[in-house]
Amino acid sequence: MPTKMVYFFGNGKAEGTGQMKNLLGGKGANLAEMTNLGIPVPPGFTITTEACTAYYANNERWPEGLAEEVDANMAKLEKTMGAGFGDPDNPLLVSVRSGARVSMPGMMDTVLNLGLNDITVQGLIKKSGNPRFAYDSYRRFIQMYSNVVLGVPHHEFEEIMDELKAKKGVKLDTELDADDLKTLVQKFRAKVESVTGKPFPLDVKEQLYGAINAVFGSWNNPRAITYRKIHGIPGDWGTAVNVQTMVFGNMGETSGTGVAFTRDPGSGENRFFGEYLMNAQGEDVVAGIRTPHSISTLKKEMPEIYAQLEQIYKKLEAHYKDMQDIEFTIQEGKLYMLQTRAGKRTATAAVRIAVEMVEEGLIDKRTAVTRVDPAQLDQLLHPMIDPKAKVNVIGKGLPASPGAAVGKVVFTADEAEAQAANGEKVILVRLETSPDDIGGMHVSQGILTARGGMTSHAAVVARGMGKCCVAGCGDIAVYEEERKFVAGDIVVKEGDWITLNGSTGEVILGQVDLIQPQLSGHFAKLMQWADEIRTLKVRTNADTPHDSQVARNFGAEGIGLCRTEHMFFAEDRIKAVQEMILAADEAGRRKALAKILPYQKNDFVEIFKVMRDLPVTIRLLDPPLHEFLPSDPAQIKELAKEMGVDESVVRAKIASLHEFNPMLGFRGCRLGVVYPEIFEMQVRAIFLAACELAKQGYKIVPEVMIPLVGTAQEFEFIEEYCRRVAREVMNEAGVTVEYLVGTMIEVPRAALVADKIAQRAEFFSFGTNDMTQMAFGYSRDDAGKFLPLYVEKNILPSDPFRQLDQEGVGALVELGVQKGRSSRPNLKIGICGEHGGDPSSVEFCHRAGLDYVSCSPYRVPIARLAAAQAEIKSPRAK
Numbered sequence: 001m002p003t004k005m006v007y008f009f010g011n012g013k014a015e016g017t018g019q020m021k022n023l024l025g026g027k028g029a030n031l032a033e034m035t036n037l038g039i040p041v042p043p044g045f046t047i048t049t050e051a052c053t054a055y056y057a058n059n060e061r062w063p064e065g066l067a068e069e070v071d072a073n074m075a076k077l078e079k080t081m082g083a084g085f086g087d088p089d090n091p092l093l094v095s096v097r098s099g100a101r102v103s104m105p106g107m108m109d110t111v112l113n114l115g116l117n118d119i120t121v122q123g124l125i126k127k128s129g130n131p132r133f134a135y136d137s138y139r140r141f142i143q144m145y146s147n148v149v150l151g152v153p154h155h156e157f158e159e160i161m162d163e164l165k166a167k168k169g170v171k172l173d174t175e176l177d178a179d180d181l182k183t184l185v186q187k188f189r190a191k192v193e194s195v196t197g198k199p200f201p202l203d204v205k206e207q208l209y210g211a212i213n214a215v216f217g218s219w220n221n222p223r224a225i226t227y228r229k230i231h232g233i234p235g236d237w238g239t240a241v242n243v244q245t246m247v248f249g250n251m252g253e254t255s256g257t258g259v260a261f262t263r264d265p266g267s268g269e270n271r272f273f274g275e276y277l278m279n280a281q282g283e284d285v286v287a288g289i290r291t292p293h294s295i296s297t298l299k300k301e302m303p304e305i306y307a308q309l310e311q312i313y314k315k316l317e318a319h320y321k322d323m324q325d326i327e328f329t330i331q332e333g334k335l336y337m338l339q340t341r342a343g344k345r346t347a348t349a350a351v352r353i354a355v356e357m358v359e360e361g362l363i364d365k366r367t368a369v370t371r372v373d374p375a376q377l378d379q380l381l382h383p384m385i386d387p388k389a390k391v392n393v394i395g396k397g398l399p400a401s402p403g404a405a406v407g408k409v410v411f412t413a414d415e416a417e418a419q420a421a422n423g424e425k426v427i428l429v430r431l432e433t434s435p436d437d438i439g440g441m442h443v444s445q446g447i448l449t450a451r452g453g454m455t456s457h458a459a460v461v462a463r464g465m466g467k468c469c470v471a472g473c474g475d476i477a478v479y480e481e482e483r484k485f486v487a488g489d490i491v492v493k494e495g496d497w498i499t500l501n502g503s504t505g506e507v508i509l510g511q512v513d514l515i516q517p518q519l520s521g522h523f524a525k526l527m528q529w530a531d532e533i534r535t536l537k538v539r540t541n542a543d544t545p546h547d548s549q550v551a552r553n554f555g556a557e558g559i560g561l562c563r564t565e566h567m568f569f570a571e572d573r574i575k576a577v578q579e580m581i582l583a584a585d586e587a588g589r590r591k592a593l594a595k596i597l598p599y600q601k602n603d604f605v606e607i608f609k610v611m612r613d614l615p616v617t618i619r620l621l622d623p624p625l626h627e628f629l630p631s632d633p634a635q636i637k638e639l640a641k642e643m644g645v646d647e648s649v650v651r652a653k654i655a656s657l658h659e660f661n662p663m664l665g666f667r668g669c670r671l672g673v674v675y676p677e678i679f680e681m682q683v684r685a686i687f688l689a690a691c692e693l694a695k696q697g698y699k700i701v702p703e704v705m706i707p708l709v710g711t712a713q714e715f716e717f718i719e720e721y722c723r724r725v726a727r728e729v730m731n732e733a734g735v736t737v738e739y740l741v742g743t744m745i746e747v748p749r750a751a752l753v754a755d756k757i758a759q760r761a762e763f764f765s766f767g768t769n770d771m772t773q774m775a776f777g778y779s780r781d782d783a784g785k786f787l788p789l790y791v792e793k794n795i796l797p798s799d800p801f802r803q804l805d806q807e808g809v810g811a812l813v814e815l816g817v818q819k820g821r822s823s824r825p826n827l828k829i830g831i832c833g834e835h836g837g838d839p840s841s842v843e844f845c846h847r848a849g850l851d852y853v854s855c856s857p858y859r860v861p862i863a864r865l866a867a868a869q870a871e872i873k874s875p876r877a878k
Contacts, residue, residue: 002050006069009035010043010080010245018320023048025240027099030340037319039312040336043080044094044244045073047212049101052238055216070212074243081245086204090127091120093137093246096211098218100239103325103341106457107227107438108239109148109218111211112281113141113246117202133251135181136173140250140281142188142200145207149214152195160187172290174279208243215241223438230442230465235794247336249329250281254302257282260295260309262317262324265345265463266402268352268522272296272313274326275453282327282338291472292453308335316340321362322371323353346402346463347376355522365529366872372526374839374866380523381554381858383514385501392509394487397448397473399505400459405446405468406499406511409492411480413440420444427498429485431478433458441467446500448507450478450485468502476507527555527861530868535876536845537852538863539617541832543567545606551857555864558614560765560854561705561832562607564600564682565623573599574628575642581625582643582653586677593681600685601692608693608700617703617765617832617854618686619744620679620718624667626657663773668708672718679706679718683725691733703740705765710747712756719760744832746770751816758820758827765854766813768833768841772800775809801834804841814848821849830854839866846870 007015007024009032016024018033028046035041047070054063078084083092093115098108116124116138124134146152164180164187165171176184192200201207218224219239228235249257259282260274275292277284278301284290299306309328312335316324325343329336345353354368363371385391385404407427410416413436416428420443428444430437432451441447441461446468449458453472462469478485483494490509492498499508539560540551548559568577573596580592608616629650630636636654640647659665672679683704690700704722709715719741730736742763745751748771754764773779778787783801790796796805804810813831820827830852835841837859845853846867855863 002048002054002063004069005048005051005054005063005066006045006073007032007048008043008045008073008076009041010077012036012038016046021101022237023050023240025049025099025101025242026103026341027097027339028240028242031242031244033319034316034337034340037315039315040334042245042247042336042338043077044242045070045077046099047241047243049238049240052216052219052240053236056220056238060213060217067209070208070243074208077243077245085115085208086117086120087123088119089123091115091123093120093124094208095242095244095246096208096215097242097244098215098239099242100219100233101237102231102233103344104224104227104231104233105344105461106434107218107224108221109214111141111145111148111214113137114145114207114211115204115246116141117204120204128251130251131178132181133248135178135185136250137248139181139184139188142185142192145211146188146192146196146200148218149210150192150196150200152192156191156195157188160184160191212241212243215239223436226438226442229791230438232798244338247329247331247338248281249277249331250279251332253278254330254333255279256330257284258292258295258298258328260313260326260328261343261345262313262326263343263349263353265323265325265343265349266399268345268349268356270356272310276328282329291451291474302330302333305330305333305335312337318362321357321367323349344463347372347378347380348402350376351380351526352522355525366533368526369530369533369865369868370872372865374842374862374869377862377865378858381516381861383516384503385499385508386513386515389513391499391506391512393506394490394492394509395473395475395507397450397470397475397505397507398453398459399501399503400471401447401462401467401469402503403446403468404499404501404503404512404514405444406497406514407445409485409494409496409498410440410444411478411483411494413437415494416440416444427500429478430458431480433461441465446470446502448473448476448498448500450474450476462502468500470500470502470505470507473505473507523861527864530865531555534864534867534871536842536850536867536870537830538860538867539615539830539832539852539854540857540860541834541836541854542607542857545610547857548607548610551860552610552614554857554860556614556857556860557852559607559611559616559618560830560836560852562616562618563622564603564618565621565627567600567603568596568621568628570599577628578639579643580678581628581657582645582650589675590677593677597681597685597688600682601688604686604689604702605692608689608698608702613699613701615701615703617705617742617763617830618682619705619707620682621671622668622707624657624659624662624665625671626654626659626662629654629657661779663770663779669706669714669718670708672706673714676718676721680721680725683722684729687726687729687737687739688733690737690739691729691735694735694737695733701738701740703742703763705742705744705763707744707767708747708770709743709745709757710749712753712759715743715757716760740828742828745813745816745820746774748774748812751812751819754816754819755823758823761820761827762824763828763830764816764820766816766829766831766833766850768804768809768813768831768835769801771812771833772805772809775805775812776800803838804833804835804844806841806844810844810848813844817849837863839863839869842866843870843873846876847874849876 014032014035016032021029083090085092096111143157189200256278258276264273274295277292323343327339350372354371357363358368407425410426429448476487497511499512539558540556541561542548543566576595583589640650740762742761744767746767832854836853837855
């Protein structure tokens with residue numbers, strides 16, 4: 001049981017510090033830090049994440065001693081503020097907010113204006129002299145508390161409010177007077193009682209305890225769980241609860257509230273960026289209910305407040321040495337800071353901010369390299385709208401998250417998830433998004449909202465996910481129930497295609513061509529720093545000259561996996577491959593292989609040219625032969641006719657190649673043992689290409705990789721004839737080419753006998769895709785039926801095909817490394833499964849002592865940055 005569960009902050013002194021994020025959550029730690037820095041922060045206290053964890057361990061009951069600590073800190077807060085919680089004349093009101101150790105914007109619950117009832121609202125009127133403000137705060141409290149704590153749907157209150165506004169003939173909430181709001185309070189309370197069967201709680205202590213329970217409970221609400229899954233946040237961290245004195249932005253025209261960033265979170269430009277609303281509370285800005293003003297307008301409207309805000313934001317950024325996301329409230333001309341945290345930012349902004357902060361002397365290069373999440377770089381490597389494309393712009397909103405997206409329109413998160421599961425590209429269109437939309441936002445290509453600003457829920461979450469987003473598009477009218485939106489005289493229905501330009505805010509009718517971005521400037525500088533730091537090399541998985549060139553442009557240091565079977569499927573050679581499979585004897589197979597040889601040689605010539613002086617690892621044929629034969633009856637008939645054989649011959653061959661479990665069947669090195677002529681042809685093609693280019697002055701280093709080896713004898717049998725063919729070709733050409741023969745370690749047995757295999761093998765490459773299949777006994781093609789459930793039920797921490805299983809498969813890798821190098825100390829070792837582009841797997845490979853990782857071309861920059869971060873975290877001995 002935790003000993004201290006509540007930490008106080010106020011009057012320039014806090015019990016916590018900014019270093020205590022794990023205990024106080026990000027928000028609580030930063031409130032403590034700002035208090036200690038002398039920044040105006042409304043006093044309050046933080047209930048620790050440990051208390052939340054204990055709450056769940058105690059069957060969702062408060063741990064012993066928590067109630068006493070909360071009561072004691074509330075008494076301290078009353079004394080600090082000179083006001084009483086529940087006092088009829090001078091009431092203390094508080095906000096109750098969540099705060100996990102990492103920012104989860106909008107995912108958990110908040111209650112504002114807590115402590116109001118029929119008696120304290122009179123005290124608030126007396127204290128403020130403003131009945132409209134008091135009843136506005138009271139109706140907001142009932143609405144929020146009832147939704148968050150009592151589970152009354154938000155729309156129940158909106159309908160009552162819309163009805164009253166229609167009756168009064170007004171459009172805005174701010175046009176309702178004190179009597180209207182007093183009426184709303186009564187109607188809201190009646191609605192609560194009719195929905196819940198119980199009256200709205202008026203006891204302030206009951207309100208407080210209920211709100212704390214709701215925040216604890218919101219840690220495990222569906223949207224928070226979905227957000228944690230998407231961002232890899234552990235479920236056992238828990239959330240802190242922040243109870244803080246209320247300050248009011250809705251006390252009239254000298255009061256307001258805003259959200260700002262110390263730099264532009266979309267572009268990274270060093271300018272103060274944000275939005276505010278006068279006579280409003282915080283949720284009005286972030287919920288997108290009213291469209292806010294740019295922060296620059298505040299400079300004209302309230303120059304003194306703006307100057308103070310400017311001074312504070314510069315102080316915070318200099319203190320934290322990072323771009324900050326701040327929330328503030330102005331109460332009757334006095335500024336209060338409610339939050340600061342490291343701001344969510346796009347990949348473009350993250351890179352620019354990191355580089356410019358080094359140039360400004362704020363941080364060093366190593367810190368800059370750690371500031372960018374490697375997975376976030378994906379955003380920079382994806383298409384933008386082709387500037388030459390002719391576009392039909394039907395609306396313009398705010399450019400909330402850059403990039404471009406093309407997809408079919410859907411109007412609900414559920415529909416987005418359903419269509420995306422069927423392989424459709426969708427764009428989620430909403431009046432405004434809510435945290436419940438998180439799953440649909442995650443699977444959408446982009447997000448379009450009619451309401452909301454640059455700091456609305458949609459904008460903040462989209463930027464964090466790297467999704468293109470256009471927010472606050474007043475040019476469109478969204479009719480969610482009718483599944484359509486209207487822009488002028490254009491009606492766009494569910495299923496129609498649109499394109500979003502998140503960099504300009506344009507909404508475009510139809511599908512528009514996208515182009516690849518050019519990477520330079522800040523990105524190049526950051527990657528250069530990463531390359532100076534990292535010790536793990538990064539290669540690519542590439543089978544074509546185009547992929548090889550893309551990867552080289554992205555900084556690949558060679559090819560770690562060139563899959564030759566992809567070349568076999570090409571239209572100009574598949575017939576020769578099929579002829580080889582259908583041949584009755586070795587002579588027939590060799591005759592067909594002779595037709596494939598020139599094609600294979602040319603493939604390798606083009607790839608070697610692109611890679612020039614870099615190593616290229618070529619995997620000999622791996623898949624089972626049946627994959628090259630048709631299964632469709634009409635195609636079988638056509639193949640028989642082309643080959644000049646009876647249809648029964650083709651059917652017989654297909655039947656003879658049929659396997660119950662092809663992934664464990666006649667493939668890889670097993671083909672090379674039974675049909676050596678196949679691998680011989682491939683090795684001949686490799687060395688013909690290498691020798692031809694060597695004569696032209698290229699330095700080619702081919703690495704011949706034998707797949708699926710499980711015994712040293714398999715390797716030795718194939719290695720012998722590979723070296724013989726290599727010698728023959730080099731002798732014929734009169735050229736000597738440096739080369740290596742090695743193997744892919746993917747069968748678990750190979751890791752166990754790696755010391756024996758390494759006596760002859762000159763390199764290992766771990767094929768972690770197949771190794772994961774065999775280690776778990778999961779078929780990769782079928783595991784989708786149960787793996788998501790395994791992750792959901794915490795049976796597995798993540799999908800082991802996306803993120804390397806370090807405990808099991810990782811142990812096999814480490815054993816293979818240790819045993820392999822015990823026989824051959826200079827053994828070159830890499831990994832070539834798709835895990836090579838996953839940041840956490842890259843970190844593991846660094847720790848395991850591998851020489852390189854290999855991944856798909858577009859993940860090369862991600863692996864380069866992840867490798868640098870791994871070196872910073874766990875430096876290798878020089």
